[in-house]
Amino acid sequence: MDDLLADFVAETREMLEASGSELVAWEADPSDRARIDTIFRFVHTVKGNCGFFDFPRLEKLSHAAEDALAECRAGRREPDKALVTAVLAIIDRISDMTDAIEAGEDLGEGGDDDLIAAVQADADSDAECAAIPIEVKPQTSETPEGEDAAPKAARSGGGIQRSIRLPVELLDEVMKGVSDMVLARNDLARRLREAGEQPTIDGPFERLSAILADVRTAITRMRMQRLEHLFTSLPRLVRDLSNELGKQVMVDFEGGEVELDREMIEMVRDPLTHIIRNAIDHGIETPADRLRDGKREIGLLKFAARQSGNQISLVITDDGGGINIGKLTAKAVAVGLYTQAEIDRMSDRQKQALIFEPGLSTAEAVSSVSGRGVGMDVVRANIEKVGGSIDVSSKPGDGTSFYLQLPLTLSIIAALTVGAGGQRYAIPRSYVEEIVFGSSSHVDFAQAGDRRLVTFRGKRVPCLSLGEILGEETDNTFDWTAQTLVLVRLATDDVFALAVDRVYDHEDVVVKPIAPAIMDTKLYAGTTLLDDGRPMMLLDLPSIAAMRQLVSETRGKANAVEEVAQEETARSVPIMLFTGLDGRRRAVRLELVRRIDTIDRMAIDIEGARAQAVIDGSIFALVGQDRGALPDERCRLLRLSDGECELVYAVREVLDATEMAGEIVPVSGDPTIEGVTLVDGHPVPVIDGHGLFALHRAPRRESHPLSCRIPADSDWARTILEPLVEAAGYRVTHDDAEEADVAIMLAEEAAANTPAVARSVIRLRSEPDEDGQDSIYRYDRDGLLAALKQVRRGGVA
Amino acid sequence: MNELLLMCLIAGRRAAIPAVRVQSVIEIDEITPIPATPDFICGLTALRSQALTVLDCSLALGLQSAGRGKGERAAVVEVDGHLYALLVEAAYDVGEARSEPIAVPGGFGPEWQRASTGMVETDGGPALLIDIAALVAGPVAIAA
Numbered sequence: 054m055d056d057l058l059a060d061f062v063a064e065t066r067e068m069l070e071a072s073g074s075e076l077v078a079w080e081a082d083p084s085d086r087a088r089i090d091t092i093f094r095f096v097h098t099v100k101g102n103c104g105f106f107d108f109p110r111l112e113k114l115s116h117a118a119e120d121a122l123a124e125c126r127a128g129r130r131e132p133d134k135a136l137v138t139a140v141l142a143i144i145d146r147i148s149d150m151t152d153a154i155e156a157g158e159d160l161g162e163g164g165d166d167d168l169i170a171a172v173q174a175d176a177d178s179d180a181e182c183a184a185i186p187i188e189v190k191p192q193t194s195e196t197p198e199g200e201d202a203a204p205k206a207a208r209s210g211g212g213i214q215r216s217i218r219l220p221v222e223l224l225d226e227v228m229k230g231v232s233d234m235v236l237a238r239n240d241l242a243r244r245l246r247e248a249g250e251q252p253t254i255d256g257p258f259e260r261l262s263a264i265l266a267d268v269r270t271a272i273t274r275m276r277m278q279r280l281e282h283l284f285t286s287l288p289r290l291v292r293d294l295s296n297e298l299g300k301q302v303m304v305d306f307e308g309g310e311v312e313l314d315r316e317m318i319e320m321v322r323d324p325l326t327h328i329i330r331n332a333i334d335h336g337i338e339t340p341a342d343r344l345r346d347g348k349r350e351i352g353l354l355k356f357a358a359r360q361s362g363n364q365i366s367l368v369i370t371d372d373g374g375g376i377n378i379g380k381l382t383a384k385a386v387a388v389g390l391y392t393q394a395e396i397d398r399m400s401d402r403q404k405q406a407l408i409f410e411p412g413l414s415t416a417e418a419v420s421s422v423s424g425r426g427v428g429m430d431v432v433r434a435n436i437e438k439v440g441g442s443i444d445v446s447s448k449p450g451d452g453t454s455f456y457l458q459l460p461l462t463l464s465i466i467a468a469l470t471v472g473a474g475g476q477r478y479a480i481p482r483s484y485v486e487e488i489v490f491g492s493s494s495h496v497d498f499a500q501a502g503d504r505r506l507v508t509f510r511g512k513r514v515p516c517l518s519l520g521e522i523l524g525e526e527t528d529n530t531f532d533w534t535a536q537t538l539v540l541v542r543l544a545t546d547d548v549f550a551l552a553v554d555r556v557y558d559h560e561d562v563v564v565k566p567i568a569p570a571i572m573d574t575k576l577y578a579g580t581t582l583l584d585d586g587r588p589m590m591l592l593d594l595p596s597i598a599a600m601r602q603l604v605s606e607t608r609g610k611a612n613a614v615e616e617v618a619q620e621e622t623a624r625s626v627p628i629m630l631f632t633g634l635d636g637r638r639r640a641v642r643l644e645l646v647r648r649i650d651t652i653d654r655m656a657i658d659i660e661g662a663r664a665q666a667v668i669d670g671s672i673f674a675l676v677g678q679d680r681g682a683l684p685d686e687r688c689r690l691l692r693l694s695d696g697e698c699e700l701v702y703a704v705r706e707v708l709d710a711t712e713m714a715g716e717i718v719p720v721s722g723d724p725t726i727e728g729v730t731l732v733d734g735h736p737v738p739v740i741d742g743h744g745l746f747a748l749h750r751a752p753r754r755e756s757h758p759l760s761c762r763i764p765a766d767s768d769w770a771r772t773i774l775e776p777l778v779e780a781a782g783y784r785v786t787h788d789d790a791e792e793a794d795v796a797i798m799l800a801e802e803a804a805a806n807t808p809a810v811a812r813s814v815i816r817l818r819s820e821p822d823e824d825g826q827d828s829i830y831r832y833d834r835d836g837l838l839a840a841l842k843q844v845r846r847g848g849v850a
Numbered sequence: 851m852n853e854l855l856l857m858c859l860i861a862g863r864r865a866a867i868p869a870v871r872v873q874s875v876i877e878i879d880e881i882t883p884i885p886a887t888p889d890f891i892c893g894l895t896a897l898r899s900q901a902l903t904v905l906d907c908s909l910a911l912g913l914q915s916a917g918r919g920k921g922e923r924a925a926v927v928e929v930d931g932h933l934y935a936l937l938v939e940a941a942y943d944v945g946e947a948r949s950e951p952i953a954v955p956g957g958f959g960p961e962w963q964r965a966s967t968g969m970v971e972t973d974g975g976p977a978l979l980i981d982i983a984a985l986v987a988g989p990v991a992i993a994a
Contacts, residue, residue, distance in 0.1 A: 229900065474885065476882065476883070476885075522886075523885035523886050524885055524886050565900075565901060566931075566932070567901075567903070567932070568891075568903040568932040568934065568986075569930070569932070570887065570888060570891055570903070570986070570987070570988055571884055571887055571891060571903060574884075574886045574887050576885075576886055577884070580894060580901045581901075582896055582901060587880065587882055587896060588882045588894035588895065588896050588901040589882070590882075590884055590894075
């Protein structure tokens with residue numbers, strides 16, 4: 054069933070249940086105004102919903118009941134028993150019809166008119182009124198029963214709801230409860246740590262923690278909804294509207310997986326609907342016009358959603374005629390919003406933004422769809438009410454785009470926690486590009502006027518100190534080298550460096566809104582709680598940057614950070630220092646090091662000259678293990694990579710990452726060493742990456758291995774030849790019919806059999822000294838591999 | 851008129867906060883200061899995993915603060931969906947109002963006048979009835 058329809062049925066049924074007791078109470082006292090109001094609201098809602106779908110009978114019924122009740126509310130009619138009975142009969146009928154809709158059956162025919170007549174005001178005599186419902190009632194109940202008992206059973210089965218509706222407050226309550234539990238758990242964890250190890254308690258406690266984490270995730274997800282949910286209802290709307298207006302429109306969605314707070318989705322539903330109406334009504338042209346303009350007959354309406362930091366941006370684009378600026382400005386002048394002189398001074402952008410002004414519509418005629426006075430001004434007001442913003446850009450003839458920025462109230466964002474002035478703050482991680490230590494030699498500081506600048510990787514970017522932003526620090530207490538720099542790239546592509554005392558951790562935080570007085574500082578976007586229950590502020594980086602004029606008006610301007618001339622006297626190469634298993638210091642070029650692993654001794658397998666380590670289910674070649682004894686339990690490994698394959702190097706200890714300032718003095722005699730360099734005055738051998746990978750490089754797996762057919766009926770071929778061929782990177786096949794890239798045949802058979810389908814053939818003979826021009830001795834490993842290799846190169850043997 | 855009031859001491863004066871608006875009275879333990887905010891905002895504190903904005907009532911009125919000590923008490927109120935902890939110098943009992951809030955000729959002094967709806971008689975003597983929304987808005991906003 055259609056989602057919308059399911060919603061309609063669920064909602065109607067819910068209201069029926071809720072009004073059940075009201076109905077009974079009303080029957081007892083027909084003049085009870087409060088009851089009349091409730092029931093009136095019910096039939097009114099049903100009527101409204103019916104109009105949206107195509108249920109004329111349901112609409113008629115509810116309309117009749119609504120009319121009668123409205124008369125009572127207005128005091129023009131005295132509610133009496135007859136009316137109550139008639140209205141109740143209608144509500145029963147609505148309930149039956151709802152069931153039928155859900156079951157996908159046809160609604161029982163007939164009887165509606167009698168019901169409607171019964172509620173009408175001119176139903177005069179009591180006897181008549183009483184008679185009609187009685188007459189009618191069996192009719193309504195007869196229809197479903199008359200058909201079959203089965204649909205009824207199915208209906209009651211369908212009545213079990215797979216989803217329930219919950220008030221959001223209840224979810225909040227539960228969420229709060231779980232958060233409290235997490236805090237209590239953290240407290241307990243601290244106490245347990247202080248008390249020392251207690252195996253009997255630690256196990257269950259770990260389990261409790263894991264369960265709690267799961268519950269917390271689940272609860273959080275309960276509040277979030279994929280934007281998809283909103284998107285699914287749009288194609289229908291677009292279809293109906295375009296049919297009504299005689300246009301053809303196609304919809305395209307992107308970013309349906311972006312999650313948004315449930316409430317927020319409901320908040321944007323109406324504004325979005327309005328934008329769609331506008332786009333189809335005013336934007337997209339009729340098929341004939343489109344063809345004339347050389348466009349596709351079918352218009353395109355595109356929705357793209359993207360999460361950036363604590364904002365969701367939603368772009369709605371149509372490829373219609375664009376905003377008619379001339380008409381818009383003329384109208385603005387005509388209704389007296391602006392004078393022509395003011396309009397003339399406006400930029401195109403400002404002119405386009407006029408569509409958000411109240412009372413402006415470029416539609417020539419007020420159609421049934423839009424232009425009824427509810428304009429884009431209301432849309433803007435609604436979006437701004439939820440803390441978002443809306444912008445428009447349009448190209449005449451090409452189409453219009455609306456840019457919606459929506460905040461994620463109560464949303465989880467990935468944050469980086471940083472410290473300044475002894476306190477922690479959170480930064481949305483999506484803004485963070487890189488973290489650099491101020492003490493690193495890659496970074497240069499400069500001051501131009503009052504503006505601090507940082508030069509990093511040849512780029513000079515403005516630098517803000519968080520302590521200074523927060524007003525907690527003066528110039529003379531500022532020490533560059535003690536700071537950590539967070540390179541921030543805003544959505545506008547503006548880059549700046551934020552100097553903080555230290556960077557703590559990555560954390561997923563739940564952001565909650567903050568009081569207006571704090572909002573006024575324009576420094577904070579929200580608040581969140583740390584694991585220990587202390588509050589932490591979330592910094593509003595775009596606003597901070599904007600306040601310091603770091604955001605350029607036009608995109609890309611910030612990219613003009615000047616490239617600093619690369620005139621380094623001695624190019625420094627970063628290296629990593631470590632001690633090998635023999636306790637001697639060595640170094641490796643940092644670019645080679647992918648990561649540092651710590652694995653269990655058991656995961657290392659050494660046999661003779663072969664050594665391998667298992668990390669995360671993959672086997673890596675192990676080197677460096679011959680330098681000394683492996684530790685008994687945990688082994689530190691450097692995972693080196695040449696970009697294609699990886700190997701691991703066993704070390705005793707990782708010391709430091711540093712610069713290799715001087716040159717490398719080549720040494721002879723030790724092939725594993727590239728040379729020796731000076732680090733702090735001491736000679737340190739540098740591992741030869743080239744040599745290492747040349748020795749231990751694992752054969753690359755071919756994504757499309759060549760196939761090789763080997764004789765299926767020979768045991769020797771299966772058990773001895775097959776592994777060798779596979780190791781050489783071939784896919785072994787036994788299927789005679791398949792055209793293999795190469796076929797290996799045993800000499801004695803080859804004579805008997807006709808050559809099979811294969812692009813090349815290698816023949817093997819069983820005796821070494823036998824003279825064979827075109828065959829290879831079967832244990833001549835090198836010869837065989839060479840032959841296979843030649844096939845690979847494309848040369849036909 | 852038997853409105854329930856939370857009797858408290860703000861800037862050395864007896865004041866009353868409508869008890870229906872007060873969710874609870876808590877002892878403030880630890881406050882996380884928020885830099886660059888107006889003086890009367892002391893910072894944030896957590897109450898059962900919710901962050902409360904802590905306000906110093908005296909400063910919010912535009913008066914001198916009596917200074918804060920640890921373990922001070924605060925009334926938790928909700929304004930426009932945001933929770934605030936109103937720091938008071940002392941929180942007494944909840945008592946009944948013995949009169950409607952009335953104006954006094956000559957006013958209560960400019961600071962008090964702004965954030966008070968009038969004077970009420972209570973069992974312990976007259977007290978000024980605090981207008982929570984005005985208090986939360988702070989001295990700057992009120993003056994504007």
